[in-house]
Amino acid sequence: MTSDVVLGARxxxxxxxxxxxxxxxxxxxxxxxxxGLLGANGAGKxxxxxxxxxxxxxxxxxxxxxxxxxxxxxxARMGYVPQNLGLYRDxxxxxxxxxxxxxxxxxxxxxxxxxxxxxxxxxxxxALGAQxxxxxxxxxxxxxxxxxxxxxxxxxDALSRAxxxxxxxxxxxxxxxxxxxxxxxxxxxxxxxxxxxxxxxxVGSGSEDDIIGDTRxxxxxxxxxxxxxxxxxxxxxxxxxxxxxxxxxxxDPADIDAVLGAAGITADITPVRxxxxxxxxxxxxxxxxxx
Ligand SMILES: Nc1ncnc2c1ncn2[C@@H]1O[C@H](COP(=O)(O)OP(=O)(O)OP(=O)(O)O)[C@@H](O)[C@H]1O
Numbered sequence: 035m036t037s038d039v040v041l042g043a044r045x046x047x048x049x050x051x052x053x054x055x056x057x058x059x060x061x062x063x064x065x066x067x068x069x070g071l072l073g074a075n076g077a078g079k080x081x082x083x084x085x086x087x088x089x090x091x092x093x094x095x096x097x098x099x100x101x102x103x104x105x106x107x108x109x110a111r112m113g114y115v116p117q118n119l120g121l122y123r124d125x126x127x128x129x130x131x132x133x134x135x136x137x138x139x140x141x142x143x144x145x146x147x148x149x150x151x152x153x154x155x156x157x158x159x160x161a162l163g164a165q166x167x168x169x170x171x172x173x174x175x176x177x178x179x180x181x182x183x184x185x186x187x188x189x190x191d192a193l194s195r196a197x198x199x200x201x202x203x204x205x206x207x208x209x210x211x212x213x214x215x216x217x218x219x220x221x222x223x224x225x226x227x228x229x230x231x232x233x234x235x236x237v238g239s240g241s242e243d244d245i246i247g248d249t250r251x252x253x254x255x256x257x258x259x260x261x262x263x264x265x266x267x268x269x270x271x272x273x274x275x276x277x278x279x280x281x282x283x284x285x286d287p288a289d290i291d292a293v294l295g296a297a298g299i300t301a302d303i304t305p306v307r308x309x310x311x312x313x314x315x316x317x318x319x320x321x322x323x324x325x
Contacts, residue, residue, distance in 0.1 A: 046095030070225030123158030
């Protein structure tokens with residue numbers, strides 16, 4: 035891997051017994067780049083991240099952090115916000131910050147104005163959004179060159195999410211390479227590049243358009259939306275209800291027309307481009323059919 039890579043995997047596999055959680059994945063993150071790692075629950079994202087950070091050994095393949103194996107010295111140059119945040123819940127906000135700064139031998143970061151009021155509150159007593167803010171402060175205190183964020187905004191309100199994304203973008207603008215997993219598709223759109231995992235494999239990469247490829251969906255518009263949903267569901271069609279909008283990924287519009295016609299439902303049936311979520315559903319379905 036070249037010096038343009040701050041984080042990378044080459045043909046990396048991880049097995050747990052007979053189960054392959056990550057299957058021959060190759061990927062890179064460059065300096066100043068925000069790479070989004072997407073995939074359904076259990077796709078292998080966290081397992082890949084743990085190998086990239088040297089927290090879990092790869093069964094096969096090579097991982098590289100900042101130009102070499104992810105040893106302790108290199109790990110000290112990166113920031114990591116794990117899914118469970120990795121904070122000491124029985125220490126206060128101020129204690130968490132000074133403990134972590136002490137461990138890295140850097141000055142304790144300033145507490146932002148909106149956290150001042152809780153600086154002596156135990157982290158375990160904070161709202162999740164504030165806990166995530168503290169986890170970001172801890173991860174950034176030693177000016178890391180690589181930032182790895184595992185669902186950093188999960189359970190956080192829209193405003194706090196936007197603020198955390200401001201922080202991510204600011205870091206990337208300063209040359210930090212960022213790998214971020216997310217379940218929010220509007221966040222995926224803020225990444226410079228996306229990687230899509232399904233069943234341990236890397237099944238797509240590039241822009242949102244590259245990921246979706248030529249996957250299509252059918253949009254169904256009808257005033258009888260609840261009956262239409264029930265009829266399609268009863269017919270075993272993998273239908274999605276988003277608000278009152280009905281969509282069916284990767285299907286033949288004629289089949290939908292036939293099901294709704296037989297149920298006596300009048301509907302406007304339009305072929306449309308699939309979304310990333312729909313592409314992920316299609317992949318999950320294909321995998322379930324294979325196994
Ligand atoms: N230590 C382990 N022992 C056995 N199986 C494991 C272990 N860690 C992970 N797995 C399995 O590997 C698969 C991938 O898990 P992983 O946590 O990497 O997925 P993920 O994409 O991060 O999912 P999520 O979005 O839910 O966090 C899952 O089926 C999980 O049960």
